[in-house]
Amino acid sequence: MTATRPQGGSVFLVEDEVMIRMMVADMLEELGFSVAAQAGEINEAMRLAESADFDVAILDVNVNGKVISPVAELIRARNRPFIFATGYGSSGLPEEYRDRPALQKPFQLETLARMLDRALSQRLN
Incomplete structure (x- = not known):
């Protein structure tokens, strides 16, 4: 199985389920x-x-039952791209971010690669 390789880079990952985060x-490393x-x-996500x-x-x-909007706002203020991950589809996104890319959980390696590639290429434009 061959995945499309995005250009690489560093990722800030926010996920409350430890096993999913791992x-x-x-x-990402793959x-x-x-x-x-x-x-x-x-709170830790906001600080980071x-x-x-x-x-x-x-x-x-x-x-943990809290919406990610404050963290997304901080990242947007820094002009960094971000992708949402949700089990609820785009309807589960905070209303002000419904235009942002969303990974539907569970997602495959190829889907993650495409979303990261798209997010990073939009940043360059």
Whole structure:
């Protein structure tokens, strides 16, 4: 099985389920990305969104029952691309972010690669 290889880079990963976070981190490494920072709760994610150095973020929409919007706002203010990950589809996204890319959980390696490639290429344009 061959996945399309995005150009690589560093990823900020926010996911409250430890096993899912570990699985996504493994997928990212397989695609040639490094995990620059990761968080499993909103306050930690907000702190890292302001201070961590990363190229793109993957944000779980619902983190321990809290919506990810404050973290997304911080990342948008830094002009960094981000992708949502959700089990609820685009209707599960915060209303102000329904135009943003969303990975439907569970997702495959190829889907993750395409979304990252698209997010990073839009940043360059």
